[in-house]
Amino acid sequence: MAEGVGVISKRLFRRSWRPFGAGILLLVGLVLAVQALAPVLISSSIVRDGIERALSDWTGHDVRIEGPPKLSFWPEPEIEVSRIVVTKPTPAGIRVLARVSRMTADFRLLKAIGGSLEFRDFTFFDPEIFLLRDEEGRLDWAQEGGLTAAIRSAVEVDGRVVLDRSLDVAPGDVTINNGRVEVKDVATGRVWSGRGITGDLDWPRLSQPASLHLTAVVNGQALQLSGSSGEPLLLLAGRSASLELSLNSDLLAAEFAGTADLAKGGFLSGPVKLSTPNTQAALAWAGVPISDLASDGRLSIEARLLTTERALRFDELHLTTEWMEATGIIDLLLPQDRPLRVTGTLAANRFDLADLQAATRPKPDGDGKGSFLDRMELDLRISGQDVSLANLSLTQAAVSILRENGQSRFDLVDGTLGGGDMTGQVITSARAGKLTTDVAVSVRNADLGEIFETLKLRGPVPHARGSLELTLATTDDGWSGWRKGRGSFRMTTGPGTLAGLEPETILNRARQGRYQPLTNPEGQDFEYQSLDLSATFARGLAEIETAIIEGDGLRVKFSGALPLTEGGLALSATISRPEQQGEENVLFIGGSLSEPVVIALMPPAIPASSD
Template sequence: MKTPKKPQGRKSRRVPSRWLHILARTATILLLCFLLIFVALRVAAPYVVSTRMVRTGIENALSEWTGYRAQISGHSELEFWPTPRITIHQIAIRNKQDGNRLLGTIDTLSAEFSIVDAILGHAKFHEFHLLRPSLSLHRDKSGLIDWTNQGLLSNAIGKAHLQNGSQVLEREFDASVGRITVEDGTFALLDITSGRVFHFESVSADIDWRRLSRKMDAVLIARSNGQDFKVNFSSAAPLLLFAGKNADMNLSISSALLTSSYRGTANILSLTGMDGHVSISIPDLPALSAWADRTLPGVATLKSFSLEGDVQAFDHGLRFDSAALKMNDASATGAMDISFRPDRQPRLGGTLAFDLMNLRPLLDAFTLRLGAGEAEGPSEGGLLQKLDIDLRLSAKQAQLDVFNLQEVAASVIVSRSEAKLEIGDARFEGGDLIAHLDVTHGDFDGGGKLQINIRNTDLAAVMDRLHPQGPIPLGRGSIDIDVQTSKAIWLARPEDLSGTVDLEVKNGTLPGIDVDAIRSEAAAKTRFFPLNTAASRAFAFDTLAIKATIKDGAAELDNAQIIGPSQTMSLSGLIPYASSGLALTGSLTATDSAKASEFPPLPFFIGGSWPKPVMSPAPANEASNKG
């Protein structure tokens, strides 16, 4: 009788289950051994790892990392659960090569370490936490900060190099860093070049830097001069950056005063390595200036400023492409460049196009640039004193105080030898406007010259915006202003100007001048009367032509004529506008000599103060004799 064969499939299923059982048992044994070793190390550590050994190890580690001398004067504490950690108090770091100068102190420092390495006598530390550190560092003329000196970090910075677009560091110079946190620190930086000291308080930081050769991420929060700032920094090649070489970097700064960001290639020692995208926003420029202790006189109208665009370095300069600029509510796009040549001052140039532009901040900035560092000018010129400007501007609409201009083309040029502000073309109240401000070459506090040419503009619209008092001609007219001053333009007042003003108006009216009422007062033999009593109607004219010479706060009218359909008014004399005075002689005559009998010559005198002068319909010498 034959024994039946067992199915092959059942045998093949038992083999894997037996191996799985063996594998599970092996893994369990290994895990238990690991746990036993882990627990044994934790239990034995307090007996085999001494506080003195670890304390000396971290003191040496600090010295090796910084390249300076670290001294611990406070007590130390060791913890072994859940992870081995040492906490030390009262650490001082000194520069032995600089007269044992104190670089900084740390109230409390704690760090994790490896028990095995500690048992073997060479503890390695990571995951540092610094409580109330205080650092006082120097920034030399080359821009380097003395925060490391021939230590592990300094050696790594010196040995890192770029290879195939990445940071490369040989293994012998690489080291584990881990996470570094800072709590309630203070930091002072002395800039050797300028002599200024920058103070930062309430410093908190969170730095994630696993190894020197790896990427570094950092977040820093600090307070300076009463303002809080937050800085985010990230770089895949931090050692190259610290060495003053070009490397990728992401940086952002945020506060109530300033928000800025940059991503791209950068160099912390110079601007020559920049190639990326930059964004700067200043919501309150006067507040930022006050915080920085840098007053900006004359720029009260410039409240906010922002700039965003692609920036790229070129030989001796930077170029901003696709730039978006905003000053107050005025936005512009275009391209700008700033150059730094050894034999010249820095120069800002470019072309910007505005949809809506406010010219007042531009004029204020122009005035401030001229006044920076000059005699009787702002005492603190700052960067403006060292900056040349060459900008081309255009705007669909522009505002200058109460006035509106359209299709504006302007330019600003400021250098050591010249300063010019031009409005080459603009539409102004239905007419055309051209303006040119030329500041005296050399010392800008020596005065300047202003030329304004207005053609065929609506004077009624202009006066509606100015709301002047007294008789003002209305109609379409042209104005030519050519004045100069020997005083600095940021100090010049109207009475400091000299030059000429020409006004010509066609087919207009002169409100407040009723020539028929004036003749009626003369017929009644009224010797003096307020001019506003003869103001019931306006004097309609065909042509008004006034030419005035400006000097010492007064305008001298050589021969002003207002030619109406039937009568002509002629004026000459002085208008001391600085004191709102008037001293004019004039006459009313027939426009057509054939009607001289109907409109006989009527001399008169106008005196008193504007806008309520007094008129005497008699010859000036007679009026003065009887007055």
């Protein structure tokens, strides 16, 4: 019984298989027939004219294919053309916009047989694109092509792009092999170039998302670029659309994810990251003239980016350099009739006052040219927990930096030094290729002994709490120009000590002979009650105007000059007791700051006659 059922099943299967198999054979035969007849039914010249027309309609420019076309129909219908030239007429003549050595594209066979050509999945070999950016920032590729028509008609409906179906073409996969792009900026005369461009653009239809992956060599630097957008047509239309970008190279890495608007002025909103191991090299690669504002060390930036037509804001900024870490907010303003302006507030872990001032002062550039980094305007406030100046360390310092119209104002608003308060100001002007700098520094109620010891000053210095006032005017570069500048200095203290300088001990030693060391060899100190010293200086030489030290029943008064660097002392010290009128002892002090000596004990002054 079972055997009979099996025989019947086999017969039924054979009867049903025959028409099914015949259908398959007929379909295969039809495909083979079409493939065999395709070269006869489709003229290569017609396909070439079709792709020439398609490219012209797409770009809106004149397209000429100079090489003979080649058709293949297996495994997919494909056309290959060579020596493609894209041009546009200009008042100066025909301008070449692009050249392609070879290109392939797929097309639909049945539509081609019916006289309707539709191409997709393009591959370009050795393409060259030449762009000209005019004074208003427009590129000479803008034309009335199919892409432009699609851009103009695109609208957003419920989060998706909608446009006329006749314009919603399917570029498919676009592959580039060894491309080159050259952009010439008419306004600046600079030429930006990228070569070795290889990658893919995946854009199924104009109304759908697109993604791009490229490798290229730009200005001698190999890099990788990836990008995607959910609404690429809106992005090209200058409307708000999603955008993700990443750039990677040995010199620079950058990421952005958010929304963008590429209309005039541009708009970006979203988190951004940027890092480089060498800031100077990255600026040079980007074509930005190197500035003191950038070091040759690492730089990384993380922030939430927000741009408007005339401003770019880095909110929630985290900035890391070779010498500091900082958080805050920075705005880059682009006014129409003024240079780039940077404003903002940063809180840093540490920074160097002298380096920061040197980096932000104007440059002695007589013709007003130079890098935009050197000429841009600044309005910054920076605070730091650990701030250095030469060998000094300040705590909880805050500075304000203002630079505009060839002048910078650098204010130390608040700082703690030696347990006291420190403020200061440096104003630098660049005029006719020269720098002039005015410095004012004030230290109040600080441990001056600690400060002088940190500075490693030579010679006897007071150990006391007190105040310092310094002014300086120089034509040299800021802080380092004090040796050539002119200024004034004042120091006042309360009770303190001058180590090894007890006056009466010095007098007794001076009476024994000449050229005695000023400092007492057995360490007798001068415990005084107050000190008041004021002096002026010019070109490294200080002239004492007032110098009075009051002790217990003893007064010492100095006059003369002393060098601030190298050179010999020329001082006189008058030692007296107020209760002993007319009895004064005068010491003449010479030698050097590091090793002063008493050269002579002058005879006491003769009291004036009472007659």
